[in-house]
Amino acid sequence: MRHMFVVAALAVSLTVAATSAAAAQDQIDEFIETAMPESKVPGLAYSAVEEGSPSLADARGVTRQGTDVAVTADTPFVIGSISKSFTALAVMQLVEEGTVALDTTLATYLDGFAGQPAGAITVRQLLSHTSGYSTLQGNTSHADVSGEPDDLARAVDALTEVAPAYPPGERWEYSNTNYQIAGRLIEVVSGEDFAGYVESHILMPLGMESSSVADGEVHPSMATGHTPWFLTKRPVPDGPTQRLYAPQGGVIASANDLSLYMSAMMNGEDDILSAQGKATMMRPASGASPWYGLGWFIDDDAGTVWHSGSTPGIETLLTMAPADQAGVAVLTNGGSGIGFGETTELRNGITALALGLDYDGEASPLSRQALFVSLTLLPVLYLGAVAWAWRYRTAIRAKRSNVGGLFSLWFPLLTTIAAAVVILWLVPRLMGSPLPTLRVFQPDMALVMTATAVMGVVWSVTRLAVAYSRPRRKEDAR
Secondary structure (H helix, E strand, C coil): CHHHHHHHHHHHHHHHHHHHHHHHHHHHHHHHHHHHHHHCCCEEEEEEEECCEEEEEEEEEECCCCCCCECCCCCCEECHHHHHHHHHHHHHHHHHHCCCCCCCEHHHHCHHHCCCHHHHCEHHHHHCCCCCCCHHHHCCCCCCCCCCCCHHHHHHHHHCCCCCCCCCCCCCCCCHHHHHHHHHHHHHHHCCCHHHHHHHHHHHHHCCCCCEECCCCCCCCCCCCEEEECCEEEECCCCCCCHHHHHHHCEEECHHHHHHHHHHHHCCCCCCCCHHHHHHHCCCCECCECCECCCCEEECCCCEEEEEEEECCEEEEEEEEHHHCEEEEEEECCCCCCCCCCCHHHHHHHHHHHHCCCCCCCCCCHHHHHHHHHHHHHHHHHHHHHHHHHHCHHHHHHHHHCHHHHHHHHHHHHHHHHHHHHHHHHHHHHHCCCHHHHHHHCHHHHHHHHHHHHHHHHHHHHHHHHHCCCCCHHHHHC
């Protein structure tokens, strides 16, 4: 009799869960119908976990614009910085093996850091972004990408002589440099290359059969990234995955496989890592890192841990509510523009609906749109000003005759050069992304920034050239 009651209760529980999942699915479908066209992404996939088990998985669109290859929940996407949680998990496995200690310095494991400014950084500080390396340093390449198996080793060797921007342990600042070094640490300590280690110790044990790690090879089954290009998106050229970026953003996974990953991270069991080790990863790593654990952002108010990801033309989001054993992963093959074709609302909206969280949408993009439109129009206006200067060259030459006129001729040169420095050097530094990196992720924005800076200087130089040019006789006669 008791057995019959347990079976009946289980059946009711499964029915309720199925009903809840179906309701969430309907809400998500309705939301995607509106948000996906606005984001202009060619395709997306998502999956959800409820009560510790996969509950939803679906996909829309195509893997590459202009083709009819449909995205499915098994389509692999480069998941970007969600990969950092895999790298942190791999390090924690080595910690539990006793071959790595979180509060031991880099110089202990990587000889090249001995005696160097970064040698005193601890493993915990690397994984929690409190090492002192800056966002800008993390987005700046310190070694050429050759596609060879030793790319990661050479890049980390180059980093041994790069001093952190801040003293280790004093402040939090997100930096890809931390995870490049952590990836190399895994290789040195384990004796395996990074991709091989993660695949054999994490992906395979979890049954993530559609997943892999950037290995320098071409993977035709992957979703193609699409970068913003003046209100549209265009596909990223086909090419091999890059080993160098694997620890910071090169894990390749499908939506279905990420359900398996989320389930394992929230199951409270000792499997790919101890339950205590998983909990350690998902709580603040130190006083300097109150909102970041080891590979995970932490939102205490919402009771969630999460990480987003961005690689050229692909943006992702994975969010978990460990106390409820619930989670959702959203993968899109379109990068956000500045105010146009942004994917944030699409990813956050699906996440909120799947987790039953309140969501009021994103802030208005009007200010970002105005910035982009202004930068797009400025080069055209400068070009018109160049034509105007040539048309009224006689009047411009006359400015040389007095102090006020000379000031009006030379001052624009100073201001446009200053503006060019701000646009091409200072703004990218404040964004934490050098201009070459910006060209890869947002080529349209990089182009209009460059055109605005250059055309401003061209205009001011043209005025001076006209002012100091020798007039023709007909012009003198006039």
